[in-house]
Amino acid sequence: MNVNRFFIGVISGCLLSLFLPIVPELLWLIFLLALILTCMYYRLLFFTGLCCALSLWLWQVQQHQTQSTQLLAWPEPWLKGQVVSISQQDPEFSRFLWQISEGPQQGYLVRVRWQQAPALLGQGQDWWFKLRCKAVRAPANPGSVHVEANAYVLGIIGNCVVKDALVLDVEWDHRQQLYQRLQQKIGNLPSFSLITAFTLGERPFSDELWLGLQATALGHLISISGFHIGLLFGWVYGLMLGVATLHINLLWCRKAAAFIALTAAWYYSLLAGFAIPTLRALLALALAVYLLQQHRRLSYSQSWLLVCGLLLLLNPLWVMSISFWLTLYAVALIFLFVWRYPLQDRSLSGVIIHGLKFQAVMTLLMSAPTLLFFHGVAPLALLSNLIFVPWCSFLVIPYLLIALLLELVLPAEMLWHWQLADLLLAPLQHWLLAGASMQYWWLLPAQTAFSALCIALLLLAVFFLPAAVPKHRIALLSLPFILLLWPKTPQWQLHLIDVGQGTAVLLQKGDRGLLYDVGPVYGSFNATEAYVLPYLHYQGIRQLDYLVLSHADTDHTGAFAEVLKAYPKLQLIADFDTGFSQRPCLSLPERYLDAELWAFRSLTQSGEGNNSSCVLAITTAGWQSLLTGDIGHSVEAELLMSRPDLKTDLLVLGHHGSKSSSQLDFLSRVKPLLALNSAAAHNAYGHPSAEVLGRLALLQIPLLNTAEQGAIRIEKTEQQLHIWPYRQQPLPFWLQKP
Structure with missing residues (x-):
């Protein structure tokens, strides 16, 4: 105690x-x-x-x-270290994690980008690098990884670019060699990405597969985690106990079973690159083996507290990891289920029914954290887990590990063991693609941590209270939560998506929307796929009616073709040649649902530059928003001449806050209640400029900037504006400031 x-x-x-x-x-x-x-x-x-x-x-x-x-503080230091991840290859860059091996930063990681990296680059190699580094910071949008918190969890202290390099040891480690061998040998198999996900923890998934994982709630199954490590431990442990019964000379297998199973779990973790979830599982299993050898039995609650406490003592920063708490929550549910519903019927049918009941309870109870972190649930979750958790646990994962062992002993040209693996994974592959195509994902009202906790406690009460407790009382308790989750009348929302140095604005009502610009594209990286499309899916946009490209600059057009692919029925609005079916800016309708639209484009600008931007004024629920693209002071004056009575409540600053836009006369005439700006943190252009900040301060106009606030969501009702800057919401509080 x-x-x-x-x-x-x-x-x-x-x-x-x-x-x-x-x-x-x-x-x-x-x-x-x-x-x-x-x-x-x-x-x-x-x-x-x-x-x-x-x-x-x-x-x-x-x-x-x-x-x-x-x-x-160092301008371009030379540092020695080792590549500790399989590099992700883009047309222009290679990206990987690199661990510093000498100096005061020894043991810390940096995230490295290397232009025109050599083909021999691989995990396990030692290099001297001349690096140019900057702070770890990335656009912050709901539903995406909290990059700064993740950097603390992983021990990453900078994002760096290689300026010069000298190789010290070209040998790849075991994991890189296996990955390279599999890529060359079976890279053309349809299920190659699933094979590498289950065996090596690498997930080169297409967008369709990622959407399928969300729609079917099978993401936990694909990522190597404590579930997979524990599963392998259990399989090997049971196998060794079975071998011990075959002959008296094999009784040593019983004594060595736990250690052999732990060694197998360690090797699986090695193949997964010792990802943090696998390390946590290894530590928990090592503790369990120790207690087993000491013949000490703990209650379920003591076991949970011991594992959780020891893990946090080893690394208190794991407290910032969502996956850490999801894992502990799942373990607690397993302990509760085993305590409340012990297996009594040990016949084959009894075991199957008990397993189905367990999977159903786990799926339903895991819906509470899913609702909290992802603002939605997958209706296919129960069916998906009932089918594919047993399928993968008893067939796919054991066979893939056997196939991996066969790969080490069979001749290099042998393929039959991987072709069989492809057949075993085909049902899962088809299910994920079917889920993606049908978009099985229900967006529900966003929940606070308190409401999600209440929902979880209610579900726990339903399943784990003693049978003597009247169920009708629990049913009465559920009424407030039914009202909480009941779909509400959709309100108009304006989203300034954080895309770094670029622009992307979403006008949303319910599951429909209008998108103004799609963020930047820089070389092989584009914010459209990285931030905009995930944001649209996260917000539950099923029907995108219009895509307005303000002008031709790449920090606004991004990879707009990907949006057309995701929403093929939308109408493209642009005044420059896009190569797709399109309509001009001034053809936008005056009404969109119950919103009023007014579009403006300079008549004096004939090119495709900043001043040719399509300006859009939107009136919803009595509030007006003005999106100005990249127009400068001359077009601002022309805009005021065209509409002298122009006023706005929300103003997205022109040209990301450049001093050539948002002139004092323009700001004083339109009189915004709030200015919004989309710019990257520490950008090279100095946006928003000191001049613009001075003008806003002079007129006492507050400013919200994505560089400091992350994505900004504004809900409009007839009475007031509700403003949610994303960086002011997530924990930990001490990481909210830039």
Whole structure:
């Protein structure tokens, strides 16, 4: 019981760190250490654990920030390190993780981009790199990875570009050799991406497969995680116990079963690149093996607290990982199920029914965190998991690991074992593609952490309360949550999507929308696929009616063809040649649903430059928004001459806040209540300019900029505007400032 209090304190301290507004100075570590000694003296184990967690968290965060600051302070340092991930190849760049092996930053990672990298580049190689680095920062949109938090979890201290290089050791490690061999040998198989996902943790998925994973709720099955590591451990452990029964001379297999199974789990983790979920599973399994050897039995609650507490003591920064808490939540559900519904009928039919019941309960109870983090549920989740979790657990994953072992011993030209694997994966492949094509994903009202917790507790009560508790009382408790989740009348929303140095604005009502620009494209990278399309899917846009391309600059047109592919029925609006069926800016209708539209394009500008931008005024629920593209001061004056009474409530600054736009006269005439700007953090152009900031300050117009706020969502009702800047919402609080 005392140990439980300590680990509850550890968990509480790690959770408390998420709500701290700032990172305290390192001197606070002395105070925390003194508190630890005091609490230990008085045997206050809860507070001892809490202070231990906060001390370790403070030390790791301060070290991470210090080493990142030092790295960024050097102009172009030469550093020695090792490639620790399989590189992602783009037409112009190779991207990979690189671990520094010497100097004060030893052990930390940097995310590297290398233009025209050599073909021999691979995981396991040692290099001297001359690097130009910048801080880890990326556009922040709901539904996407919290890049800054993820950098702390993984130990990444910078994003770097290779300026010069010297190879020290060209040998690939075992994982890279296997991946290269499989790519050359079976890269043309339809299920190649699924094979590499299950065996090596690499997921070169198409957009269709990613959508299929969302629509079928099978993402947990494809990514190598604790489930896969634990599954392999169980298979090998059971196999060794079975072998021990064959002959008396094989009794040693019983004693060695746990260690052999742990070794197999370690090898699987090695193949997965020792991803964090696999490391957590390995540590938990190692603890279980230790307790087994010591003949110590713990209750389910003690086991959960022990695993969770020890993992957070090893790395308190894992508290920022969503996957960490999803895993612990799933483990807690498994323990609850085994406690509440023990297996009593051990016949084949009884085991099958019990397994189906388990899968159904797990799928339903995992819907609460899905609703919290992804604002929706997949109706196909239950059916998908009932079919493909057993299919993959009992057939696909064991066979793929056997096929991988065969690959190591069979002649290189042999293909039959992979062709059979392709046949086994064909049903899953077809199911994912079918789910993507039908867009099986239900968007539900966004939930707070509190409401999602209440929903989870209600579901837990339904399934795990003793049978003596009247079920009708639980049904009455569910009524408030039914009202909470009941679809509400859709309101108009304006979204300024964070695409970095570019523009993308979404006007949404329900599942329909109008998109104004699609973000930038830089070389092989385009924000349209990286940010805009995922944002549209996340917000539940099923019907995109119009795509307005303001002008021809690539920071506005991006990869607009991908939007046309995703929404083939939309109408493209552009005043330059796109190569697709299109209509001019001024052909936009005056009404879109119940919104009023007014389009303007300069009559004096005949080219495709900034001043040819299509300006769009939108009136919804009595509020007006003005999207100005990249127009300069001359077209601003022309716009005012065309419509002298022009006023707006929301103004998206022209040309990302450039000093050549948003002139004082223009701002004072249109009188916006709020200015919005789309620009990248620390961009090379200095947007928004000091001049524009001065004009806004003079007129007392507040500004929200995606560089600081991330994506900005504004809901319009007849009474007021509800504004949600994304970076002011996610935890941890101390990471919200740029």
